[in-house]
Every structure is written in structure tokens, then in C-alpha cells.
Amino acid sequence: MSAQSNVLLMTPDASLAAEVNRALSGNGHVLEPTWPQTARDLLAHLTRSSAAMPVVLVDLDPQPRQILSDLERVVARFPGSRFVGLADQLSSELLLESMQVGLRRVVSKRTMHGELHAVLDRLMGGASAGGSGQGELLTMLSASGGCGTTTLAVNLAYELARQPSAAGGQRALLIDMDCHYGAMATYLGLEPRYGLDQILNYSGPIDTDLLSTTATAWGDELHVLASPASIRFCKPEPLNMDRLEQALRCARQAYRHTIVDAPRVGMELASILATASTRTLLVFQLTVKDIRIARQMLDALVEWGVPPGNLLPVANRYARRQMISLDDASKALGGIRIACVRNDWSAAIAGLNYGQTLAQAAARSVLRKDLQDLLEQVVPAYKPT
Numbered sequence: 001m002s003a004q005s006n007v008l009l010m011t012p013d014a015s016l017a018a019e020v021n022r023a024l025s026g027n028g029h030v031l032e033p034t035w036p037q038t039a040r041d042l043l044a045h046l047t048r049s050s051a052a053m054p055v056v057l058v059d060l061d062p063q064p065r066q067i068l069s070d071l072e073r074v075v076a077r078f079p080g081s082r083f084v085g086l087a088d089q090l091s092s093e094l095l096l097e098s099m100q101v102g103l104r105r106v107v108s109k110r111t112m113h114g115e116l117h118a119v120l121d122r123l124m125g126g127a128s129a130g131g132s133g134q135g136e137l138l139t140m141l142s143a144s145g146g147c148g149t150t151t152l153a154v155n156l157a158y159e160l161a162r163q164p165s166a167a168g169g170q171r172a173l174l175i176d177m178d179c180h181y182g183a184m185a186t187y188l189g190l191e192p193r194y195g196l197d198q199i200l201n202y203s204g205p206i207d208t209d210l211l212s213t214t215a216t217a218w219g220d221e222l223h224v225l226a227s228p229a230s231i232r233f234c235k236p237e238p239l240n241m242d243r244l245e246q247a248l249r250c251a252r253q254a255y256r257h258t259i260v261d262a263p264r265v266g267m268e269l270a271s272i273l274a275t276a277s278t279r280t281l282l283v284f285q286l287t288v289k290d291i292r293i294a295r296q297m298l299d300a301l302v303e304w305g306v307p308p309g310n311l312l313p314v315a316n317r318y319a320r321r322q323m324i325s326l327d328d329a330s331k332a333l334g335g336i337r338i339a340c341v342r343n344d345w346s347a348a349i350a351g352l353n354y355g356q357t358l359a360q361a362a363a364r365s366v367l368r369k370d371l372q373d374l375l376e377q378v379v380p381a382y383k384p385t
């Protein structure tokens with residue numbers, strides 16, 4: 001980060017300015033020496049500046065509602081700047097209202113010392129994957145509850161994120177579209193503050209910066225756009241699906257690999273996801289019920305115009321000497337090729353219980369090996385590591 005990447009602060013509180021200065025000192029961000037006190041001063045300041053201010057920090061206290069309403073037109077007028085709120089108390093209402101006005105983040109004043117510079121790095125650095133073109137997008141659908149979609153999504157994403165990349169800094173994005181349980185965050189031991197609703201319900205343009213700064217990082221490898229159920233389980237925000245395709249396009253620009261976990265979605269939404277994806281994996285188990293539903297889903301997707309070659313049914317928890325063989329399943333699904341992942345309870349449960357991926361919890365497991373084999377079938381450039 002160069003020393004010219006200035007940060008402007010709007011606050012009537014000189015002690016906050018001193019604190020922000022301390023929080024930023026020594027990590028390459030430079031706070032403008034003078035600070036506007038009100039939205040009106042801020043508008044004048046930004047209008048006078050010859051170059052766009054990369055980041056504007058805005059003190060939302062003591063009257064967040066009033067300040068956000070005053071800020072709305074300033075944010076709309078300077079699309080080249082990223083606005084970040086600072087507040088004493090964070091609530092989901094405040095976060096939602098801030099996003100609706102066009103703020104990129106709201107940071108708690110109490111934790112800003114540890115948090116602020118990372119937020120600024122991400123805002124100024126853009127998406128971290130280094131991908132400039134069209135990344136891979138895999139959608140995971142499921143033919144029944146509990147058939148293993150989230151386990152597969154998390155571990156496939158992690159294996160892809162470990163791939164060496166000429167662009168360096170490789171990360172994969174996981175999008176949790178399970179609006180009922182939002183189990184992905186729990187699986188990974190995350191407590192996200194922002195989720196997919198912040199992207200899909202955002203009033204301004206969705207761009208790669210917005211995606212990467214809204215996602216929650218899991219280690220260096222994964223970014224997770226959590227389900228709204230992970231943010232507020234008792235009353236998750238509804239998702240504005242009209243913006244889904246735009247969000248997916250941005251994900252493909254920002255990340256070399258994006259995996260969407262989409263269980264229990266209607267066929268219209270499933271077909272939107274499958275059409276936007278490079279491949280769609282339909283996870284099922286070798287039971288009559290799952291196979292019947294999988295067949296209906298495949299037929300419906302093709303009817304909605306998804307090319308059959310982009311669809312791959314994955315029989316999870318496969319064991320030899322099962323009542324229904326892979327051949328039987330393939331025939332019942334209309335002769336389509338199917339992939340399989342073996343039953344490996346101890347590996348699956350070790351990852352789940354420790355909030356770890358298989359690479360960490362069960363590196364030599366057959367489950368991990370099968371997932372690597374699966375990736376070789378669906379991602380042309382993939383090499384197991």
C-alpha cells in the first residue's frame with residue numbers, strides 16, 4: 001500500500017481522529033490531516049479534492065439514522081470512494097441501513113484498533129484472488145437433505161484454493177445459499193457479521209471489491225459469503241434474487257474458483273445458478289427417493305435450457321454391495337454419467353467437528369481422495385496437491 005492512499009475521516013470528535021490515526025499508523029495508510037465534521041463539510045471537501053478519495057471513514061455517532069440519511073447523496077455522488085462507517089454500537093439494523101445507503105462496512109470503534117487496517121487493505125487492494133477473467137463457478141445442488149452437499153462444497157473449495165497460481169494469493173469463494181440453516185459458517189467455525197444478503201440487497205452496483213470485503217475470510221485460502229441465516233438465525237433477511245446473476249458474474253471476475261452451496265432451492269433458481277455455472281453437481285445418495293428426485297431435477301434443468309453436458313450427478317456416501325449400484329443409478333437417471341464419492345464417516349465427521357477441512361483433519365482419507373478425483377473430472381486445470 002503506497003503512502004499516497006489517503007483516508008479521509010468525517011467526525012465532529014477530535015479524540016476519534018487521534019484514535020483512527022493511531023489505528024492506522026505504521027501500516028501504510030495515511031489519514032488526511034484535516035477532517036470534515038458533517039456530511040455537508042464532507043461534500044464540500046470531496047468536491048474540492050482533485051482526485052477521488054479511496055476511502056472515507058464516517059463517524060455514525062451520536063445519531064446514526066440522521067447521519068446516514070445526510071450521507072446518502074454524498075455516497076451516491078462519489079462512486080469512486082468507498083465509505084466505511086465507525087460506530088460505538090453495531091446492530092443488524094444499523095448494518096442493513098448502512099449497506100442500503102451504500103457504505104461498504106461498519107467497524108466497531110471498540111475493536112477498530114485491530115480491525116481497521118485489515119478492512120482498509122481489503123477495500124484498497126480489491127479482491128484477493130488475482131483473477132482478472134472468468135473464474136470457475138461450480139454450483140452444488142442436492143436431491144435430499146443431509147446428502148453431503150455442504151461437506152463436499154467446503155472441501156472442494158479448499159482443494160481448489162490450494163492450487164498453485166501464477167497470480168499468487170489464491171483464494172476460493174464459497175457462497176452459502178442455504179437460507180434455512182446456514183450451516184457453512186458453523187462448519188468452518190465462523191461467526192460472520194455480513195452475508196450474501198448484504199450483496200444481493202445492496203442498492204449500488206455490485207463489484208468485486210464489495211464481494212471481497214463482505215465475505216468472511218477463513219484462513220488464507222477461503223472467502224465465505226455466508227447465508228443470511230448465519231447472521232440472524234431467527235429472522236434471516238430475504239434475498240433479492242434479481243441481483244444474483246450480477247453477483248455471480250462479479251464472483252467469477254474476483255475469484256478463480258467459486259462454489260455455491262444451494263440446497264432446497266426451487267427449479268427456477270436452480271436453473272439460474274446452473275446456467276451461470278461452468279458445472280453443476282447434483283449430490284444424491286443411492287436410494288430410490290434420492291434417485292427419483294435427482295431424475296426430476298435433471299429433467300427440469302434441461303427443460304429450463306441448461307446444457308446436459310454441464311450437469312454431473314454425484315452419488316455421495318457410496319459403498320460397495322449397496323442395493324442400488326452406480327450402473328442402476330446411471331440408467332435410472334437417463335444414462336447420464338455419474339461420479340461417486342465413497343462413504344467415509346470418520347473422515348467426514350472429523351472435519352465437521354473440528355471446523356476443519358479434510359486436508360487438515362483427514363488428509364489421507366478416501367473421502368479426500370475421491371473429492372480430488374472429482375475435481376480432476378470437472379475442473380480442467382486442476383492437479384491434486
Ligand SMILES: Nc1ncnc2c1ncn2[C@@H]1O[C@H](COP(=O)(O)OP(=O)(O)OP(=O)(O)O)[C@@H](O)[C@H]1O
Binds near residue numbers: 145151342343352
Ligand atoms: N462421503 C461421506 N461419507 C460419510 N459421511 C458423510 C459423507 N459426506 C457427508 N457426510 C456426513 O453426512 C452428514 C450430512 O452432511 P452435510 O451437512 O454436508 O449434508 P448437506 O447435504 O449439506 O445437509 P443439509 O441438507 O442440512 O444442507 C454429515 O454428518 C457429514 O459429516
Ligand SMILES: [Mg+2]
Binds near residue numbers: 263
Ligand atoms: Mg448443507
